[in-house]
Amino acid sequence: MRLTCTVNGTEQHVDDVWEGESLLYVLRERMGLPGSKNACEQGECGSCTVYLDGLPVCACLVAAGQAEGRQVGTVEGLADPEALHPVQQAFLDAGAVQCGFCTPGLLVATHDLITRHGRPSDAETREALAGNLCRCTGYEKILDAVRLAADRMAEPTAGGDR
């Protein structure tokens, strides 16, 4: 089947989509957007977190056809051409990235968290990121990165434009 949806603000058309495949497969294998990672394929790990109509979801659990006509936002859409998004920069600066496989999902989930909460408490952060597994960092550096990103985004002069 043919699928049309808007990804990171650009309308995308893909053909020959199998009816049973996931939005994650479409993004990675048909649209050339491999930022969203394919790990558990069962919604357990959060590596494939994307925005669907503004809500963070696991792309592996969205049937391709369910995205027809919808707005999809992936990790590739966070940065602008000149600079990383403050959330991305904070993950780099805080050392919150090791193997990097969980990072795209955590970036999208963190972006959503800070967009909604401004400066989340650690408890809110732990709850909001509970669906994103990282097997390298032990999460402490990720919490540092969230605090850093929230601080910078609250004061745009310190961390660049949002």
Next chain:
Amino acid sequence: MDFLQPVTWAEALEAKAAHPDAVPIAGGTDVMVGLNFGHLRPALLLDLTRVADLRDWAVTDGAVRLGAGVSYARVISELGDRLPGLAMASRTIGSPQIRNRGTVAGNLATASPAGDAHPALLAAGAEVEVASVRGTRRIPIDDFYTGVKRNAMDGDELITAVHVVPPSGPQQYSKIGTRNAMVISVAAFGLALHPDRRAVGTGIGSAAPTPRRAPAAEEFLAGELDSSGLWESRAELPEATIARFGELVAAAAAPIDDVRGSARYRVHALSVMARRALTWAWADHRSATQEA
């Protein structure tokens, strides 16, 4: 595989009548796992996310009519006051990503004994509204679960909504797992005190082939509250009453040993969760009188 995306409820029901083996998909949190792992290869996938009628909830005849497409995230953010037990259960489900997609109706359609919404629905005495081209019927929650991942729906039926009456008294929910997020429960327990009809509602999850109530525990507690005038006095509950309630809840379970836990552990955990839930709920009931 075909993919059908009806826009109206009538179209959806016609499609299900024409293809009883079609697999409905909404949040996809169960169905997509089956597809991704090759366990599920339906001839037709029936996407219900475009049906506007399913998307909302409303209060009708004193009950919340929860449309089949309402996500757990919305149950939590919009119905925490009206349906506290179901909202508590919803908060324990998956992760934010899962709660943004998954639905109570999907929990019912899958009918896993481990589904987190079931104990809350059982304790509250919910009704499931199902429809087909033949018409609409309401299935009391007690009659809905018929076996492991089986329910009382016919092949041409789809879930329209769930009806839950907002409680007249406190509700509690408790669930055991290896961590807070992203767990299939080892055991779960839902409790509702109904002072208006001097009754007690319970629901047990992950500890029998289906979600089930603990009728003996309900009758025992309601009897004790009645005979001792506790509904009105709101005095402290005797320790022996709390302990006996826990024993009777545990006795209603029929669990198995599996990778998540042993049958013995589940029975023990249920007695503890039942005692705790009752203690919390009774404290709520007592403090409600001080506010009144």
